[in-house]
Amino acid sequence: MSHADDWNPDDGPPPSDDERASARALSEALDHREAPRDPDLAAALSVARRVQATAHPDPEAARKVADRVVSAALAEHARPAWRRALRGRWGLAAVAAAGLLAVGVGAGVSATRPAPRPVDPITATTAGDFTERLGENVGSAPAARIYDDRMRAYRDRLLRGGRR
Amino acid sequence: MTLSPRDGWLFAREVPAYGARPRGIMGAPDAAAAEERALVEAAKGGDREALELLLKRLATPLYSAVILPRVGNPADAEDILRDTLLRAMERLTTFHWTGAGLFPWLRQIAIHLIVDQARSRQRRERLGERYEHHVADVMPLHHAGADEMLMEQQERAVSLRLMEAAMATLNPRYRRAVELRLLEERSREECAEAMGVTTGNFDVILHRALAALRKAYGVR
Numbered sequence A: 001m002s003h004a005d006d007w008n009p010d011d012g013p014p015p016s017d018d019e020r021a022s023a024r025a026l027s028e029a030l031d032h033r034e035a036p037r038d039p040d041l042a043a044a045l046s047v048a049r050r051v052q053a054t055a056h057p058d059p060e061a062a063r064k065v066a067d068r069v070v071s072a073a074l075a076e077h078a079r080p081a082w083r084r085a086l087r088g089r090w091g092l093a094a095v096a097a098a099g100l101l102a103v104g105v106g107a108g109v110s111a112t113r114p115a116p117r118p119v120d121p122i123t124a125t126t127a128g129d130f131t132e133r134l135g136e137n138v139g140s141a142p143a144a145r146i147y148d149d150r151m152r153a154y155r156d157r158l159l160r161g162g163r164r
Numbered sequence B: 001m002t003l004s005p006r007d008g009w010l011f012a013r014e015v016p017a018y019g020a021r022p023r024g025i026m027g028a029p030d031a032a033a034a035e036e037r038a039l040v041e042a043a044k045g046g047d048r049e050a051l052e053l054l055l056k057r058l059a060t061p062l063y064s065a066v067i068l069p070r071v072g073n074p075a076d077a078e079d080i081l082r083d084t085l086l087r088a089m090e091r092l093t094t095f096h097w098t099g100a101g102l103f104p105w106l107r108q109i110a111i112h113l114i115v116d117q118a119r120s121r122q123r124r125e126r127l128g129e130r131y132e133h134h135v136a137d138v139m140p141l142h143h144a145g146a147d148e149m150l151m152e153q154q155e156r157a158v159s160l161r162l163m164e165a166a167m168a169t170l171n172p173r174y175r176r177a178v179e180l181r182l183l184e185e186r187s188r189e190e191c192a193e194a195m196g197v198t199t200g201n202f203d204v205i206l207h208r209a210l211a212a213l214r215k216a217y218g219v220r
Helices: A017-030 A039-055 A059-077 A081-085 A088-112 A121-126 A143-159 B029-044 B048-071 B074-094 B103-125 B148-167 B172-183 B188-195 B199-217
Strands: none
Touching (some): A017 A039, A039 B199, B148 B172
8 A cells, every 4th residue: 555545634735755754763763862963853852852841750860960960060160260151162162263273373473484494514614704703903904804814714614615 | 740631631720839838848938938048148148058959959840840841852951951050150149039039030041041042043953943932921920938849830830831732733633643642652553553544654643743833832
């Protein structure tokens, strides 16, 4: 017998296969504790649970839940206000946003700094040849002579491969 | 307290009046109200033990008779209870004592949170749920120091009235499906047999009945 043949028109229009599948899933979910992922199914199940909770309360289970939640809430309330503010979905989002901001700023700062360039050994040993302090009693020497002396020392250093 | 059609759940109207604790349990109502007021004042002053005593006394009726019958899903109801208690603790200094005690104040916070949750879920999932916040017509008369069992019965009577009103909007066969499966807690097969349909068709009828009930139920 097909589905359409055994459907009572008093119960509305004949269901589609999709509706039958959803109805079957809801019926099975009613016998289990886990909530279905489909939002419409979850909403229908929560209505069923409301009816059940209204008509068939479970005082012992309710007392256990309430005691547990009171203890947890008191413990949470004892924490500093800023830590309490970071609870729940928005708290996690705030922490994640702060983390991303810190990483982004750090990456930006390091990107603006020039990376250190490799220096060859000769350049490293001759780097101070033109900037080192003048020796004693050279105050009256012409600048051109000082420069020539330094240029000569620099050239000799290059020819020796950087050795002094 | 489990209600069934045989117990007359559909017409459950006789609920003990609020305020009077049973004799021999907590003493006279005035003494109980004075005790609750003293606990509230102590808790406002930072007395953690008083706060814990108050919350433990009121959390069970709040969860089982106010939150769970309006939310359905136990995990969501637990979250609402936790948020209610945290908000109450944060704002306890703003609470002004009335003869109704602390419970109606907690109840109001809980219902605000339930409605907020329903609105946010509706925005997120485009559900066709109805939510209302006009609680005056379904607000029981509270008295400070009332026994928890009486509070629970009074609140449960409100929940039953809401459920009956929603059920009354269903067509008779849909209502019968809900009664058989959820109120009488029969198996799918028994329900299908009682309604003279196949189990597959019974599933569809119940599915449609719950969709219709969801629209009629709302959050109040």
